[in-house]
Amino acid sequence: MRRLYLELKNLRFYYFVPLVVLFILLPLTVLASLKQYGPSFPSFSVICQLYFPCFAPWWSLFVLKDYLNSPGKELLFVYKQNRDSLLGKTIILWVLYVLHILVVFFAASFIYDFVWFLFIALIIQSMFLTALAYLLAALLQNTFVPLITTFTYSLIFMLAGGYSPLNIFTQGLSDAGSLNKMPGVLLVAVVFFYVGYQTEKRLYKTSI
């Protein structure tokens, strides 16, 4: 926990970006939507899917930056050896992010029905993008490209993805039936984590 605290402290301004999005930008957008359309669940669903998943890898990527890009990566690798994996860090930070989403959804449950279906979908979408970012980071030994890739993916597929099989986002999400796509997304996310971990074990050492 001490290491996690220091890693997040090292992010400084960047630590607060997801918090600003979750607790300021998103509520403001929801308020604007409420004013214009009333308590419309589909618009809430679109706003949440636009904001939440794309910021899921944010903390992980900024924390991994020191392990992948900094001049101190050699030292960090020697000391961490079998104690710590980048996968472990990524998952812990994803869980932390999900806990923040939970707070927002607890508040949203007073306004909207069906929020928990959306919550489940957002957890899985966040996991998918975190896993994709982790895999790319391990593969490219770089954190900038994964960050850009996950943002671009989210924007393109959320705004113009339609019914593409590559799209993890869903319209509506008002009942269990609208979660049909999610088991597949979850499976792909797990595969990404696994491949990323194998890549981390093989490539990290040789990249020094």
Add this chain to the structure above:
Amino acid sequence: MIKVNNLSKSFQRKKVLHSINLELDIGVYGLLGANGAGKTTLLRCMAGLFESQQGEVLYNDEPIHKSKSFYNDLGYLPQAFGMFQELTLYEMTDYICSLRNIASNQCSSAIARALESVNLEDKARDRVKTLSGGMLRRAGIAQAILGDSKVILLDEPTAGLDPSERVRFKNTISCLKQDKMILISTHIVEDVDACCDNVIVIDEGQILFNGSCVKLKNIALNKVYQVKEADLAGIAGEKFSLKVNDKGGVVYHRVLTQDKQAFPSEEPSLEDGYMCLVRRLA
């Protein structure tokens, strides 16, 4: 304490280390070699960073990757150092304490001691990104000597240090060396002369010498001559001009040669011994 058994390491087709055998016990060892001799690769293998194609590194008779105590006992300073730029020096060192499993109730005193050793105690609350290159190097030395490291591997520790900090570094090593194995990789012969009890000379991935500093100096015994430039042509046999200096307008050459000369030889230095080895004049 540490044994390197028949260690070889290649990068693709290029063989960097050739069947290295070493046995290092408590004491300060200097790993001396030219750029590209294989010093850093050897250190990285000893730190468990590189897997070797052949041979192994043992810590207390156990392979390092299986040893539970090795990584708790290891202090390591790589050539490149600098991370967590936005943390204070104290916090960055605290992070290393945590990575190295130093008990949290001992961290504070261990950090204070280490920073004092490298004269950075007044910079503890400064952000890492505000430290100069020399200070960052000293911070690197501080993290390597944190706590009770039994094995300390330092790669070019004095690179970028000013003369007074180099003296301080040598004093720090002298204070630390009681019950530790310290290996200092460098190409600066003066550092080895000042800090180390033993010296290992590596050249093109092979160990040319492993012994005391006195022994290395003695390799150049009766092989070092100080001659005027005008008399240089009179030196018999194969020779190598080590240093040229000007004394009162007269240019002198410090010459290494295997052949006995007619005039008296000079007292050899560690550098003379090292040059004899790498020039194959031993």
